[in-house]
Amino acid sequence: MFKKLLSSIGIGSATVDTKLSKAQYTQGETVEGVVEVRGGSVEQRIDEIYLALVTTYIREIDDKKVEEKAVLARYKVSDSMTIGPNETKTIPFQFALPYDVPVTLGSSKVWLQTGLDIKMALDPQDRDYLTIEPHPLVTAFLEAARQLGFRLRDVQCEQAPRYWQRRLPFVQEFEFRPTGGAFRGRLDELEAIFFVSEHGVEAILEIDRKARGFAGLLAEALDMDETLVRFTYGPNDIASLPQLLANAIRRHS
Structure with a gap:
């Protein structure tokens, strides 16, 4: 019971690592890769594995410029699953980048943020920066x-x-x-x-x-x-x- 409680608050819980076939893409191109899920010290039920395509933009509030995050797209990698202690699962994925993904010139940055939805748990997350070339x-x-x-x-x-x-x-x-x-x-x-x-x-x-x-x-x-x-x-x-x-x-x- 104590181990399960620790796991539910993110201690000893599962982790993820997204591996892309390459790091440089053009707008609209297909991204391919795998998500590796590694179990923690106890068995866990994962409700969903997702990839979020994220960038930042400048927003003006009361004559001040602030940086805001924007989720460009969210991709579901897997349905609910169970990961055992110290178990590793590899899940392949592919998706097409939207045409309106910013190119990574100037101050613009784009990354994939990977997470697990685990009931009552903190979301383990993995961030992978992409180089986006113009269409x-x-x-x-x-x-x-x-x-x-x-x-x-x-x-x-x-x-x-x-x-x-x-x-x-x-x-x-x-x-x-x-x-x-x-x-x-x-x-x-x-x-x-x-x-x-x-x-x-x-x-x-x-x-x-x-x-x-x-x-x-x-x-x-x-x-x-x-x-x-x-x-x-x-x-x-x-x-x-x-x-x-x-x-x-x-x-x-």
Whole structure:
């Protein structure tokens, strides 16, 4: 009875260790691996084994920026099971990453958090960080921007206004600065948000025009120098993407 009581509060209880086939993935790619469950000093009933895909984002509260956690998805690895003392069980799993998982550039981090639901017990947890590369269509945009003279300056997940929110309460913003090419001297910066799907990408571009003359300075002071542009493209547009992007920027700068 004493051992069972200790186990119920997390002493001598089961532990988990998630092992991935690799640590680097692209948005939408399938993740494969195994969860190893090791029994503690007593037999235990595990109600569920789960994997939670987690990230953080910046939220502004009372003019202060705070970091919040967000669960992007939760995956059930197994149903209820019993693990004996010092027993080890290996459970394979696979799941597809969502297309809106943030890429791990800038300050953005993504990890898998593994846990056991054990009645009346503390949850043993295992955290595995992932490297998330952009979807190939997002990579194509980054390359197109580079060809036009833009340098990727910062990437950050921030709370989104309601009209930009889709499945998640935040968006990942990519901030570019023109360091060469035709737009140097014409723009202060270019920001992009990507909504990726199976069929293509919807990008929201914020074009921050460089102040030119008194009217430009006045517009900048009143935050009227920024233009939002909806820019969509698909796999068939990759070859012409630099020109399409340049045309979109020119129309609004």
